Amino acid sequence: MLFSSLPLLFAATALASPLHQHSSLYKRACATGPDTAADFVNYAGYSDPALNAATPPGYTNTFTNLQASSNADGYGGFITLPSYNVTTCAAQCTSRANCHAFNIFYERTPVAAPSNCTSSATIKCVFWNGAVNTANAKNTGSTQNNFQIVIAGSNGYVASAISPSAGYAMPIYLNNNAVQAPLDCNGKDTYLGFQTFNTSFDASRCAKACSAQAAYAIAHPPSDGSKPKTCQFFNTYVESKNGVAQDQKCVLYSQTWGKSVASNTGYAYGQDVYTMGMSYAYSNATDAGVCVKA
Structure with a gap:
């Protein structure tokens, strides 16, 4: 055949206030301080990994550290990751026959089990057949049962084989x-x-x-x-x-x-x-x- 396919859940806790009291880069210290959507999207522990992520071979970075996820063409499912790992996300996309782009981000999710904490951070790697770009990165979250779901540290990547040349729009x-x-x-x-x-x-x-x-x-x-x-x-x-x-x-x-x-x-x-x-x-x-x- 001439052609081949192109080359997370956290046991997190309530946000402490001020933000520098967070205990680690990815997990938040459970405390009595505020645990709001605004705290989530402004937390440096989520923006820093996105800003510092290296673009994996075979892919082009289309956006970095947005507070929104993509709604592109050809949804291919998602996985959750234990850490913000663009390389792992890219490898998963490459291994899928029809995956030509992916979006990795932190999503604020409610804590289901009894806890002193209100929210947790789920790291999602979402796969797409069509290109992800700033034009379709419009999903800023939603409110469910009075809980506000928001997005942080959102990065988008497109397989180099479908990346447009200079002067052409995204496909x-x-x-x-x-x-x-x-x-x-x-x-x-x-x-x-x-x-x-x-x-x-x-x-x-x-x-x-x-x-x-x-x-x-x-x-x-x-x-x-x-x-x-x-x-x-x-x-x-x-x-x-x-x-x-x-x-x-x-x-x-x-x-x-x-x-x-x-x-x-x-x-x-x-x-x-x-x-x-x-x-x-x-x-x-x-x-x-x-x-x-x-």
Whole structure:
């Protein structure tokens, strides 16, 4: 096969006041001081590990020390960890066939057993198929049974193979569908062709192909004086034949399209069935995807 998968609970206690009285980096000393959501998100014992975490090989850091967790595309479950360990989280993601990003953070959770403490810190490692980024890191917590759940020390990481190149926005995860774009608002086709690669999956080569097409189109404008069609968007995916991965496709377009046009699920040719997987869509960071009526 040409392609392979891309490379916590704490027995914590009530927050002491002031915060420097906390007994260790990860566990909080049970005391009579305040144990509030504000204490939790401002505790240096949770922000320091996030700020000092090294980015694991094969991944790109997309955000650091947020007080919110991600709600990305393609939820892949989560595990809890005994310590804030980005390396362990990354290894777990790499071992999962469809994990291409992860989010690690501290979550304030209630203490279930009888205790003098109100809350504990659960360290979660959440797996995603789609990229995690600041745009989808919007989960700041909730209130359940009068208990306030909050997030601290939240870091996000994306597998390098799907990390966008400079000038391109974070990808949209399309799962097993490929873009099948309609004509634009002027009745024009935005399809610009495709390239095929038979090596390991890497979205950056599609970004280079898109940028190269745009540069060529600008350097060789149409002779009729019309505006050149430049690549602004691409869809890349792994194409499989009868369930066996064959190659990586980079399909180029002159306009950004959304998930609603990702309707191509494959085709049959004779006795063979071709399907798509690991499909991502990328747009030029400056392209809003709005068609202007001529």
